[in-house]
Amino acid sequence: MKKNSKAVFGEVSISVDAIASVAGEAATMCYGVVGLAPRPSFIDRLPEQIQKGLNKEDYAKGIYAVKTPKGYDVSLYLYVAYGVKLTEVCSEVQKNVKYVLEKTFQMRFDSVNVYVMDVKDAE
Numbered sequence: 001m002k003k004n005s006k007a008v009f010g011e012v013s014i015s016v017d018a019i020a021s022v023a024g025e026a027a028t029m030c031y032g033v034v035g036l037a038p039r040p041s042f043i044d045r046l047p048e049q050i051q052k053g054l055n056k057e058d059y060a061k062g063i064y065a066v067k068t069p070k071g072y073d074v075s076l077y078l079y080v081a082y083g084v085k086l087t088e089v090c091s092e093v094q095k096n097v098k099y100v101l102e103k104t105f106q107m108r109f110d111s112v113n114v115y116v117m118d119v120k121d122a123e
Contacts, residue, residue, distance in 0.1 A: 025100075033080060
């Protein structure tokens with residue numbers, strides 16, 4: 001999936017990997033987030049990444065973005081630190097990711113869904 005926009009000087013295409021990279025970086029910078037988890041469909045194929053989380057190169061495996069008539073829907077799968085308030089962390093991740101995506105790509109992101117896959121000790 002790519003987002004195409006035309007301007008006077010040419011056309012810009014934004015890939016899902018670019019959206020995933022920006023969203024993953026914004027999410028991991030939030031307090032209480034230990035890392036990104038692989039999406040549930042990837043869990044059977046990536047047993048070693050369940051233990052340690054995803055690297056920056058693999059953020060597309062932990063983030064799912066889909067185009068809707070209103071904008072884009074983004075889903076993030078996270079590992080959260082033990083001892084933090086889950087509702088506060090999820091709310092902060094939603095706000096921060098939506099703000100950074102809209103500011104970076106200058107387009108509307110309709111929703112940011114956060115799924116907590118596990119609670120881990122912050123290392």
